[in-house]
Amino acid sequence: MAFAQAADGARLYFRLDGGADKPALVLLNSIGCDLGLYDAAAPLLLADFRLLRLDTRGHGASDAPSGDYSLDLLAGDVLAAMDAAGIEKAAVVGTSLGGMIAMELALKAPERLTGLVLACTSAAMDAAAWQTRIDTVRSQGLAAIAEMALGRFFSEDFRSLHPEQVETVRAGLLATSAEGYAACGAAIRDMDLLERLPAVTTPTLVIGGTKDVSTPFEGHGDRIAAAIPGAATALLDAAHLPSIEAPAAFAGAVRAFLGADPAERAANDTLFEAGLKNRRKVLGDAWVDKSLAKRTAFTADYQAMITRYAWNEIWGRPGLDHKTRRLLVLAICASLARWEEFRLHVRAGLEQGGFTQDELKEVLMQTAIYAGVPAANTAFTEAASVIAELGL
Template identity: 35%
Template sequence: MSDTTAKTLQHRLEGPEHAPLLVLGPALGTTWHMWDRQIPELTRHWRVLRFDLPGHGGSPAYSADSADAFAERLLATLDTLGIERFGYAGCALGGAIGVQLALRAPQRVTSLALISSSPRFATPDSWRQRGVVIRTNGLDPIARTTPEHWFTSTFAAAQPAIVEWAVQMVRTTDPGCYIAACEALASFDAKASLDRIGVGTLVVAGADDQVTPPAEARALVAGIPDARLAIVPGASHLTPVEQPGAVTDLLIRHFTTTWQESAAGPPAPAPVITPVPPQASAVAELESAQAAAARTDAYDAGMKVRREVLGDAHVDHATEGSDAFTDDFQHFVTRYAWGEVWTRTGIDRRTRSVITLTALVARGHLDELGFHTRAALRNGLTPDEIKEVLLQTAVYCGVPAANSAFAVAQRVIREETTPEDRRDAGAPVEAE
């Protein structure tokens, strides 16, 4: 293997020779063929370079174990081709490479699209554990579970040939290179550096992506100045494969705009680019960075109030137990309930606690009643006042509901107050 081969990436160039260059970066376990359905349209406007990760798609198995190392090899590849400036779109690990390119060589990247990406992918331990599985059992267990992570169940059922293609892509990847790429994802954490990305950036997420859910995309948009967010319905993690038309349209619109806005402009002669009109059916959500920042501000404010009212222990337990399935819900609760309602100044927190206790008794939500009784004490209600609230609910919400509520509140008050205060709370009322 030559030194040049070891420092560059297997690649393929297509499209008009003098058009601006657009680079497409693949996800872990895929090859450049994941972009096949974008190529016919993209090559009408750009010269497109696709590349394979080491050990993927038959490329030489000289592994790289960091996103920065992948970025360095891509830049070396472009250097050998005499290409200085380029736009870049990457999916998942390809997105992490794009972030590193924008940080490492900002003068060369004209615009950026990050698909199914995150400022930090899962936890380092989860990626390293995957490496343990591969060393022990090979790639077959990973390959067999790929469809459920990459595609929605509807797509997988309707497109068995594509599902089998995906399984075979993973199965034929070099195990050592796959493990090294897992290490690259384990060590990738760009949260503190996102504000240094100075090029126009589009962030795309599949609405049903459980690997990098939309909350991760919103974190990217909140951190990257002037970034925009697009949520694609009916797509999971491998969005360019599952919804090729929507992704193609988004890329054309984004890179057309950013090339036109680029101070340097595209190299002469400039291509004729026909803007693609927006398709509301393909993109459910297109947000400005300002809107995403507002969401982040509400989330941060909500988390502060949530901790003040419920206590750190409760909030830590709720957030630590969250996963890809519940992350969006936790984000919603913190941002909306705590960041947009509990932060309002029209009534004080004591009054909000009274209202909350009443509503929880009325609906029979006893688990929530327990921690909101504790919150009411933190907000300044006395045990006597809580007792009066519950007595009032017996009249308007029913004695059985109030009886259950008294039992829950009594337990919490006993845990949270002194013996003298507990006696003031009284005993629960037994329903007839």
């Protein structure tokens, strides 16, 4: 077994897997779990990375000193483990508490990080609720909160279909030091991250779980993504522990983000941001924000592609103004019976002042001649419905 020594003398258990020629990837566990949190995802990552996993202080085979811990202390532990493993720089993936430690690490030692993946985590939690949980664990032990924790860790469907995995996590939770859990809970209670996140310079991916009730993406992950400059997002069909509930999707999101060449990623980011400006001008902030929030690991690449190419390369060309392009889109969508897209652009054009109702009518009259009366008839019906919804 390999151990690192923290600054205060605590022993920290770590495991190193994969070839020394691969870029290093550090995996940080959730509160109540140990490095086994990534057992299902690790084999899917080893082709691209050398993996450093460690038991967070207070968990697994690491020491559990008494007294409250801080995120700064826990981030220092990660650096100690990296040093012991001979790793100068690494990308860091953290789930829940692990994500909080990763954010602190990105602020504490940005020169040691090449990338940051924050899964199902938060930068600000209810301190009073965590104090209650800390008091319960210290007075009654982890059995008192086990069922509540497992209910937050996994979706009902996963618990029903994979009881053996749930029981494995339950056993690990109950074997965790109650003092270590409570001490880490204090780090969550006392964290002060949200206002500091704009200073993060490490390329960052924020992963949310669509079934996560512990740190829902809306209100937690979205706030992190908004605070960290240039942060990307991905939503997975999972609850609070996606590396267990959706390991292939989780590993795929990590590999897709961290595996990109930095220069290529920077160029793509520039094109994406340029396309996003046009997309917002044409469709409006509310619709674009909603669309981006719905991205998953399965759809994120497609969304990035249409933003870079359709909205930057095409909508950004100087040959036609946006009004002309809007009206062309309406005529083409009506001709091809692409009614979902047609309604979207009717709504956006009227809301954004991109064209008038009279101009819309003329486009549909023209469509009747060149695409046929049935197409125009449906287009008038769909457009009238949108106009009524807008109260115009």
